[in-house]
Amino acid sequence: MAKIRITKQFTFETAHALYGYDGKCRNVHGHSYKLDVTVIGEPITDRNNVKCGMVIDFGDLKKIVKTEVVDRMDHAILLNKETPHIELAEHLKSSGHDVILVDYQPTSENMIADFASRISSKLNADIKLHSLKLRETGTAFAEWFASDNA
Template sequence: MSKIRITKQFSFETGHALYGYDGKCRNVHGHSYKLSVTVIGTPIADNNHVKFGMVIDFGDLKKIVKEEIVDVFDHATVFNKNTPHVELANELKSRGHNVLLVNYQPTSEMMVIDFADKIKKRLPENINLHAVKLQETETSYAEWYAADN
């Protein structure tokens, strides 16, 4: 049977700051991110299967992405924990803010790599991650493709 790609789209609000950056993004600011996750697989051929004809139930894909990414990053502020931003992060945490400390510079490029790794670990064996697109602004986005990695 044919391989089919399906895509589910998500949105979330996240703040960040880029330590050491030479532009405005060194300041704490936020984005309305749009995330597209594309998986590839063969539709279920067993007509007795409850998910007959599906590569993966969109609801199952939604559950994975919400648990791993959206619910974690939405309305959080992300900092690279290996920079002096950790001091700001600790201050914000002490005031009740949702702060994420990550092992990378929180650019769209690095976030999309992180997201792809998290999603791949949760997909069923017969489903492969094909692409992840993280749109930071109306005109700017980063993409991860399995074929490139």
């Protein structure tokens, strides 16, 4: 059977700040992210399976990505836990804001690697994460490919 790639796009709004950066992005600011998630596998051939002909049900992929990425990141503030913004982070948290402290610089490059790990761990063994594309703006994006990380 042929290997087929399936892609679904997701959107979420997230703010971040780049600790130690020498430009404007050192300040807290936000983006309307778009995330393309592509998985690869063989379509189900069992005619008794309600998902016959599918590599993965788009709804199942949506559940995984929403749980692991979108619901977690949407309208949150993402900061490096070593940031000097830690007092701001604690104040925002105590005021009811959603603040996520990570152990990496929250660049698109590091975010997409984190997303790849999270999504891959939730896929069935017969379906593999092929690639991710994270658009930070309309003209800037990061890409992750499984073949580059084997």
